[in-house]
Amino acid sequence: xxxxxxxxxxxxxxxxxxxxxxxxxxxxxxxxxxxxxxxxxxxxxxxxxxxxxxxxxxxxxxxxxxxxxxxxxxxxxxxxxxxxxxxxxxxxxxxxxxxxxxxxxxxxxxxxxxxxxxxxxxxxxxxxxxxxxxxxxxxxxxxxxxxxxxxxxxxxxxxxxxxxxxxxxxxxxxxxxxxxxxxxxxxxxxxxxxxxxxxxxxxxxxxxxxxxxxxxxxxxxxxxxxxxxxxxxxxxxxxxxxxxxxxxxxxxxxxxxxxxxxxxxxxxxxxxxxxxxxxxxxxx
Amino acid sequence: xxxxxxxxxxxxxxxxxxxxxxxxxxxxxxxxxxxxxxxxxxxxxxxxxxxxxxxxxxxxxxxxxxxxxxxxxxxxxxxxxxxxxxxxxxxxxxxxxxxxxxxxxxxxxxxxxxxxxxxxxxxxxxxxxxxxxxxxxxxxxxxxxxxxxxxxxxxxxxxxxxxxxxxxxxxxxxxxxxxxxxxxxxxxxxxxxxxxxxxxxxxxxxxxxxxxxxxxxxxxxxxxxxxxxxxx
Numbered sequence: 176x177x178x179x180x181x182x183x184x185x186x187x188x189x190x191x192x193x194x195x196x197x198x199x200x201x202x203x204x205x206x207x208x209x210x211x212x213x214x215x216x217x218x219x220x221x222x223x224x225x226x227x228x229x230x231x232x233x234x235x236x237x238x239x240x241x242x243x244x245x246x247x248x249x250x251x252x253x254x255x256x257x258x259x260x261x262x263x264x265x266x267x268x269x270x271x272x273x274x275x276x277x278x279x280x281x282x283x284x285x286x287x288x289x290x291x292x293x294x295x296x297x298x299x300x301x302x303x304x305x306x307x308x309x310x311x312x313x314x315x316x317x318x319x320x321x322x323x324x325x326x327x328x329x330x331x332x333x334x335x336x337x338x339x340x341x342x343x344x345x346x347x348x349x350x351x352x353x354x355x356x357x358x359x360x361x362x363x364x365x366x367x368x369x370x371x372x373x374x375x376x377x378x379x380x381x382x383x384x385x386x387x388x389x390x391x392x393x394x395x396x397x398x399x400x401x402x403x404x405x406x407x408x409x410x411x412x413x414x415x416x417x418x419x420x421x422x423x424x425x426x427x428x429x430x431x432x433x434x435x436x437x438x439x440x441x442x443x444x445x446x447x448x449x450x451x452x453x454x455x456x457x458x459x
Numbered sequence: 460x461x462x463x464x465x466x467x468x469x470x471x472x473x474x475x476x477x478x479x480x481x482x483x484x485x486x487x488x489x490x491x492x493x494x495x496x497x498x499x500x501x502x503x504x505x506x507x508x509x510x511x512x513x514x515x516x517x518x519x520x521x522x523x524x525x526x527x528x529x530x531x532x533x534x535x536x537x538x539x540x541x542x543x544x545x546x547x548x549x550x551x552x553x554x555x556x557x558x559x560x561x562x563x564x565x566x567x568x569x570x571x572x573x574x575x576x577x578x579x580x581x582x583x584x585x586x587x588x589x590x591x592x593x594x595x596x597x598x599x600x601x602x603x604x605x606x607x608x609x610x611x612x613x614x615x616x617x618x619x620x621x622x623x624x625x626x627x628x629x630x631x632x633x634x635x636x637x638x639x640x641x642x643x644x645x646x647x648x649x650x651x652x653x654x655x656x657x658x659x660x661x662x663x664x665x666x667x668x669x670x671x672x673x674x675x676x677x678x679x680x681x682x683x684x685x686x687x688x689x690x691x
Contacts, residue, residue: 223543225689245545253543259536261469263476272472275465276544300476316540 176201177222177324177355182231184214184221184379191217192228193379199372204346204356206370208363208445210455214379215359216255219326222357223253235324249277252322252354254313254330260301266312267297270319277320284319290345291315307338314342324355331365343369363445375445377453387445394448399441402426404434411441462546466554470528474562483524484562487516488570495574506655509574511628513567514649517588518624520563521595522602522616528555529603529688530612539689548688556596563592576655583658591648594672595623601679604686644671 177199184192191214199205207215220226222233224243233240238247261269270284288294291311301309310330317325327346331339346369350356360366366373367387374384383390398414400422410429412422429435443451450456474480494508504510532538541551567588576584602619606612627646630637640646647664660668 225539225543245547248543248545251543253540255539257536258540258543261473261537262535264469264472268472272465272469273540273544275468276462276541276546320544 176234176236177205177357178232178234179222180232182218182221182228182233184217184226184228191379192221195231195376195379195381197374197381197384199355199357201355202350202353203371204350204358204369206366206373207357207359207376208361208366208370208373208449209359209376210361212378213361213376215361215376216328217379218376219253219255219328219357219359223251223326224248249320250323252317252320252325253328254317254326255328256332258313258316260309260312260316262302263300265298265300266293266304266315269301269312270316273316273319279319283321287315287318290318290348292341307334310334310338311342314345318345318349322354324357325349327356327358329359329361331360331362339365363449366445373445375449375452377449377455382452383448390448391442391444394451395442397441400426400438401441402429402438403436404429405436406434462550463554463557466541466546466551467558470555470558474558480524480527483520483527484566487512487520488566488573491516491570492573506574506576509571509576510649510652510655512570513584513588513652514591514627514645515624516563516566516570517591517648518595518645519620520566521559521592522599522620522623524562525555525559525596525599526602526606526612526616527609528559529600530606530609533603533606533689534608542689548683551688552600556600559599560589560592560596563596564589567592580656580658584652584655587648587651587658587660590668591644594644594668594675597672597679598623598675601675601682604679604682604688642667642671644668647671 179198180196182192182195183190195214195218197205207218209215217226221228222235222240224240227241235243236247261272264272266288267284270288274280274284285294285297288297291314293308293311293315296304296308301312304312314327314330317327325346330346331342334342343365346356346358358369370387372384372386373390374381375390376382383393385393400412400414402410402412404410410425412426414422426438446456474484491508491512494512495506498508529538532541538551542548564585567585571581571584598619599616602615603612606615623643623645626636626640626643627649630640630646644667647660647667650664651658651660
């Protein structure tokens, strides 16, 4: 379990994390959703002991992050953009370096390379890999120690949909195996698809939290029903604004005429929720 | 496997493909072997090229290679990944430092053996070079720790390396420079090798070498305390 209470962190006069609190349960994918510069990476750095903080308390598996031992850190898998790879070495050799540190067998290296679909490229130098393959190798490195907690900082940023989808599948499998996954992203589709719980972070502050579905329902003010008719028209009914009886009659009429193609409620997505709360877009 | 051993193994794998570092280790041994064989004059002092290039090798190779290795790992973010995998700064520096020292010692043994050195005088020569390599390795590590990236490491290491390498050379032709150069460990080690078959270090030389070693160690400690290995 990860428990964060009232964490604040400043760089000079700029407060980058402001009274951040949340809890992550075991075997859960927790998302930190926010635009670039919101403080997501800083929070990962704080939680993994790379950065100290001024106020608050953060516990990982019952231990204060400021008191984590080397052995504790060996049970974390961390995938961050600025954690480089040895470009001259092959995929296998890159993992070999870390396998020596973690005392992990050759079989484990090949198993994790197979998991990220890089086994065929094990002898390829990293400098010759595509961006997607490099990201998968970074993920493989994070998975090598069989982590209890996996920190993923924008794991699919800039990747093609196919590679992103493959990475999502690996993340889900690790979750099923009981790993706590702490994910940062500015991609709302990724957050909706993967996260059990998430918080929206803006300028270092948590502005809202909950499951993606809860959040969308909580901010479903318009309660809109959208009807697509057979003759290609799209009719929207805002349940909060319009006369309910009149709306029911109109929908019934479309049904009677046999003109109904589809009918569904239209909830806001995480982007809309974020916009409503902060006035900012996520993907900036 | 200990973290330092893992780093040592990583360096062996990496240097095979890292031409910039590899050339530091093999350039002077090759030059010594080639020049010893190619240029032979009657009045040339015994093992002239071995003495000359040994001192250059001892001062240049560890400073440039250590600073290049550490600064590249900082710049590329691999050092951060290692630190987060529970590799302590001491283990990292020990792994890289021992590797660097041994690579230079292999070069030293090869070139001196090729030049025909053997017996007690060879061991004494190796001891002198080894002591210089240790000091230069620490100096290279200090520069690597101070530098934020490879470019700043080069900017820092080149003048330092030139100072320690060329001052003893210039001192042979200029007494004023000699008065300053005598306080450098490289000059004292060069003097120790003046009669390569009878290596001798006098008391003053020994004090200067130890003082240099302590000063450079202090410089390294200061640099490490100020910059750390992955400080933001």
